[in-house]
Structure formats: structure tokens, C-alpha cells
Amino acid sequence: MSSYFDDPMVLRQIIMDHYEYPRNHELKKQEGYAEVHMASESCIDDLFIEAKIKDGIIEDTGFEGTACTIATSSTSIMSELIKGKTTKEALEIINNYLAMVDEREYDEDMLEELIAFKTVSKQANRIKCATIGIKGFVQLIEESEKNHE
Amino acid sequence: MFDVSEVRKDFPMLQNKMMQNHPLVYLDNGATTFKPQSVIDAVTGYYTTTSCNIHRGDYDLSFQISSEYENARKSVAQFLNAEAKEIVFTSGATASLNQIAYGYGLKHLQKGDVILTTEAEHASSILPWFKVVEQTGAVIEYIELTEKGELSVENVRKALHEKVKVVVFAAVSNVLGFKNPVKEITRLAHELGAVVVCDGAQWVPHVKTDVKDLDVDFMVFSAHKCCGPTGIGVLYGKYDLLEDMEPVVYGGGANARFDACGNILLKHAPAKFEAGTPAIEAALGLKAAVEYLQKLDMDNIEAYEADLKRYAIEKLKELDHLMIYNAEASTGIIAFNVKDVFAQDAASYLNSQGIAVRAGNHCAKILVQHLKTSETIRASFYFYNTKEDVDRFVEACKNITVENCVGLFF
Numbered sequence: 324m325s326s327y328f329d330d331p332m333v334l335r336q337i338i339m340d341h342y343e344y345p346r347n348h349e350l351k352k353q354e355g356y357a358e359v360h361m362a363s364e365s366c367i368d369d370l371f372i373e374a375k376i377k378d379g380i381i382e383d384t385g386f387e388g389t390a391c392t393i394a395t396s397s398t399s400i401m402s403e404l405i406k407g408k409t410t411k412e413a414l415e416i417i418n419n420y421l422a423m424v425d426e427r428e429y430d431e432d433m434l435e436e437l438i439a440f441k442t443v444s445k446q447a448n449r450i451k452c453a454t455i456g457i458k459g460f461v462q463l464i465e466e467s468e469k470n471h472e
Numbered sequence: 473m474f475d476v477s478e479v480r481k482d483f484p485m486l487q488n489k490m491m492q493n494h495p496l497v498y499l500d501n502g503a504t505t506f507k508p509q510s511v512i513d514a515v516t517g518y519y520t521t522t523s524c525n526i527h528r529g530d531y532d533l534s535f536q537i538s539s540e541y542e543n544a545r546k547s548v549a550q551f552l553n554a555e556a557k558e559i560v561f562t563s564g565a566t567a568s569l570n571q572i573a574y575g576y577g578l579k580h581l582q583k584g585d586v587i588l589t590t591e592a593e594h595a596s597s598i599l600p601w602f603k604v605v606e607q608t609g610a611v612i613e614y615i616e617l618t619e620k621g622e623l624s625v626e627n628v629r630k631a632l633h634e635k636v637k638v639v640v641f642a643a644v645s646n647v648l649g650f651k652n653p654v655k656e657i658t659r660l661a662h663e664l665g666a667v668v669v670c671d672g673a674q675w676v677p678h679v680k681t682d683v684k685d686l687d688v689d690f691m692v693f694s695a696h697k698c699c700g701p702t703g704i705g706v707l708y709g710k711y712d713l714l715e716d717m718e719p720v721v722y723g724g725g726a727n728a729r730f731d732a733c734g735n736i737l738l739k740h741a742p743a744k745f746e747a748g749t750p751a752i753e754a755a756l757g758l759k760a761a762v763e764y765l766q767k768l769d770m771d772n773i774e775a776y777e778a779d780l781k782r783y784a785i786e787k788l789k790e791l792d793h794l795m796i797y798n799a800e801a802s803t804g805i806i807a808f809n810v811k812d813v814f815a816q817d818a819a820s821y822l823n824s825q826g827i828a829v830r831a832g833n834h835c836a837k838i839l840v841q842h843l844k845t846s847e848t849i850r851a852s853f854y855f856y857n858t859k860e861d862v863d864r865f866v867e868a869c870k871n872i873t874v875e876n877c878v879g880l881f882f
């Protein structure tokens with residue numbers, strides 16, 4: 324898989340595709356769904372993140388709002404990747420992703436299309452764009468675990 | 473008219489500064505401005521040669537710096553055509569506006585009184601009044617803007633009525649850069665006995681200010697937006713209004729006498745608003761800044777920036793993928809978007825080309841609802857920007873596409 328994901332053209336296409344056609348781009352606002360508002364303090368990204376988490380499984384994800392290419396596409400990809408996973412699996416993916424964005428050690432094999440953001444730290448001020456939606460999912464997972472205890 | 477290439481020599485930040493491997497083109501002057509050497513020298517000079525506190529020091533150095541601090545007040549007064557006693561030093565325009573809202577508004581407004589403002593105000597201008605409304609039961613009403621987002625005398629006339637006690641507005645809108653008819657609005661407000669609070673943050677640095685001629689009751693600005701240091705700003709108020717306003721901050725230097733029973737005898741304005749040790753070095757820097765601006769002449773500065781704006785608009789208009797929201801505004805602010813590109817992505821692309829602009833709603837969140845766009849890019853000029861800066865900016869704008877914005881990361 325590495326050669327495919329090493330091609331900048333491919334990575335760029337992934338981001339463009341998820342920006343222009345974001346997945347899970349709606350809020351269900353139904354019973355069983357929890358929602359969190361992620362408004363950046365330092366830029367204009369403004370996202371609502373939603374998840375339906377039952378018995379430790381992320382059954383559904385969604386998001387809406389106003390945000391840049393990086394925030395929109397990273398949230399879209401993550402919403403696909405963690406859907407159907409246990410919260411523990413999801414957190415593992417997310418932690419690897421955050422490690423990659425922070426230029427720490429990470430497991431490439433877990434991240435699939437999220438690899439597209441491996442050089443996002445080249446524009447330091449955009450790291451927050453690449454993490455704002457993802458941190459929303461973390462909050463929802465942590466909340467569900469708290470409620471479960 | 474000044475020679476811009478000579479002017480640029482005065483600014484260390486304009487000497488060979490690079491960003492993303494390109495020579496820096498700084499177009500975020502609405503946020504803050506660069507400092508000429510004379511301002512930097514005034515600030516560092518304080519720490520290297522004086523470094524003592526003002527007021528009541530019984531030794532030469534303290535006496536000397538107290539005089540210099542008061543001389544800074546006189547220079548600012550002269551710059552605005554005010555009296556020195558009408559100039560209060562604050563930490564910036566935001567602190568000035570809060571002082572007016574809490575110190576004057578809270579004291580004088582009652583239930584049912586109206587604060588009249590516009591949807592184009594900066595958060596610092598309007599949020600303190602939201603709090604005043606909560607505490608007094610006064611209400612805020614908005615003057616309708618024209619389709620272009622301008623504040624017209626006609627609409628002010630329609631919005632004014634006898635319950636309006638305070639009129640708050642920016643002399644120049646920080647998003648759209650229209651020069652508002654301050655003098656006419658003030659005259660209309662005064663006919664009904666309302667007090668006029670004018671946010672001069674984007675006016676004072678760019679347009680000659682004569683508070684006596686404008687007749688505004690309060691005018692505020694920040695030093696750092698007009699070549700001065702950060703951490704200091706000005707609250708101008710007509711003296712009887714300053715005397716009729718309560719301080720927000722109490723403490724040493726503002727009181728003449730106090731006793732253990734809680735009786736406080738405050739000093740007169742402006743001292744009663746300046747409790748605590750002020751930013752002394754910043755006051756000296758501000759003095760150097762206004763002297764620098766006066767040397768260039770404010771009318772020259774305004775004319776130069778208007779010319780630069782016209783030149784930029786002419787070139788930008790040729791780019792079909794740009795939407796410009798304020799082509800007609802005469803001050804050096806350009807609010808625009810690139811079709812199908814999120815403002816922050818476009819600003820990041822410009823950064824990659826060494827060009828500093830700002831994406832966002834520029835704090836004027838209510839105006840954004842009026843413009844029907846949730847975000848804009850703002851390029852803002854100052855007198856040290858050049859046509860070459862504009863050319864670099866226009867060339868970079870030609871290449872702003874979603875592909876190129878995403879391409880920055882690879």
C-alpha cells in the first residue's frame with residue numbers, strides 16, 4: 324500500500340475528494356446521537372460533530388458546519404474510518420493520527436486515507452484544522468465512556 | 473507627497489524580511505502595523521536610559537520621566553486637536569471602549585434607553601454594551617446598513633429617536649473600510665441629546681482626526697495600529713463627560729485621598745482613569761509614532777492609501793474568480809473571497825507566497841450575516857505598502873485554486 328499512498332497526487336486527490344464530497348455530512352439529531360460543537364478559537368472553522376455510540380460501538384457518525392479544506396476532509400475521512408468500530412479501536416486510530424500530525428511516531432497501517440495529512444505540519448498554523456473535527460469525535464467517545472461507567 | 477522608498481528605510485521589518493522563502497508582503501495592517509526606528513528607539517530608550525516610575529518620585533529621574541509621560545499626552549492631544557486633559561491612556565482601544573460602556577453607560581443608562589449602533593461593529597465596540605444592556609435594561613437598536621454595507625446619514629436619521637441615549641459606531645469599518653460620515657452622524661445624534669462614542673481604531677491611523685471638528689463625545693484608538701507600541705491606546709473624551717464617568721479600575725495614582733472607612737476622593741480626569749503604573753515606554757513610543765505620522769502628514773497618508781487601493785482594485789477586478797465586497801470603499805481595506813475556495817485556505821496559499829493577509833470574520837460577526845458570507849479575506853494597506861506589493865499580491869491571487877491550496881501540504 325505504501326507506494327500508492329506515497330504519491331502526492333493521490334494524497335491531494337483524497338483531500339480534494341473529501342472536501343468537495345464530504346461523507347457523513349449530515350446531522351441526524353435523533354435519539355441515541357450525541358453532538359458536540361467544535362468552534363476554533365483562533366480561526367473560522369466551526370463544526371458540529373455527531374456520533375451514535377451504543378455498548379462501546381460507534382454505530383453512526385456525522386458532521387456539519389463551516390470549515391476549510393483540511394478540517395472538512397480530515398473530519399470526513401475519520402467519520403468513515405471509525406464508523407462500525409469499537410470506541411477502543413477508534414481511539415487507537417485517532418491517537419495514531421494525532422501522533423502523525425504532531426510528527427511523533429505512528430503506525431501508518433492504521434490510518435488508510437488519513438495518510439494524506441502526513442505533511443500537514445508543513446503549514447504549522449493548519450495543524451488545528453487537521454484536528455478540530457477529530458477532537459470532536461474524541462470528546463463524544465469520552466463522554467459515552469463516562470456515561471457507561 | 474512622501475517618497476515611499478525613503479519611508480520604507482525607517483522600518484526594520486521592511487528590510488529583507490522573508491516569509492516562506494519569499495520577501496514579505498505585509499497586508500495585515502488592519503490587525504497591526506510595523507514600527508519605524510524612532511518608535512523602537514523611544515521604547516528601548518526608556519529602559520536603557522530612564523527606567524524609573526512616574527509620579528511622586530522625589531528624585532530627578534522620576535521627575536524627568538513624569539514630564540516626558542505628560543508630554544506624550546500633549547503630543548497625542550495635538551494629533552487629535554484635543555486638550556491634553558481630555559486624553560486618557562488605556563491599554564488599547566478595547567480597554568477604552570470598555571471604560572466608556574461600564575464607566576459612562578452603566579452610570580447613565582436606564583431601562584428603556586436605547587443604544588444605537590450598526591451591524592458592522594467590532595466585538596470590542598459592541599460586546600461591552602451587551603453587558604450594559606443586561607445590567608440596566610437598556611436596549612440595543614441597529615441602524616440599517618445600505619446594500620453595500622455602508623452607514624448612510626439617511627439611515628441614521630431614520631433610526632434616531634428620543635429614547636436613543638448613546639450612538640456607538642466605527643468611524644471606519646474594520647471589515648469593509650468605508651469612511652463613515654462621522655461629523656453628520658454626530659450632529660444628528662446631538663440634536664436629540666445622544667452621546668456619540670466613535671471607534672477610531674481604523675480611522676485615526678489612516679485619516680486626519682480633528683475631534684473638535686467632528687464634535688464626537690468619545691473617540692478611541694490603539695497605538696499599535698498606527699506605528700506605535702502594543703499595550704497602549706487612547707480614550708479621548710470631552711472633559712465634562714470624562715468627569716462624569718466612573719473609573720472601571722481603581723488603585724494607586726487615581727485617588728487623591730482615601731481612608732479606612734472606604735471613602736475615596738478621586739483625582740480628576742485623566743488621572744482618575746489611570747490607576748497603577750502605566751505602560752510608560754509605550755506612551756513614549758506612541759509619542760514618537762504620532763510625531764512620525766505628522767511628519768508624513770495624515771492627508772498625504774490618506775491620499776496615498778486611496779491611490780494604492782484604486783490601483784489594487786483595478787487589477788483585482790480583472791480576475792474573474794475573485795469576489796470583492798468593498799471596491800468603492802476609499803480606505804486601504806480590501807474584503808474579498810475566491811470563488812469556491814474557503815477563505816482560510818486562500819489566506820494559507822497567500823502565506824506560502826510570502827503574503828500576509830487575514831481570513832476570518834474579523835470580529836464583526838453580525839456584519840457577516842449581512843454580507844451573506846460566513847467569512848472573508850482581508851488585505852489591508854498602510855502608507856509603507858507599494859504598487860510592487862500590490863503586484864505581488866495580484867499575481868498570487870491569480871493562482872488561488874482549491875488544487876493549489878491543498879497542494880501546499882505536499
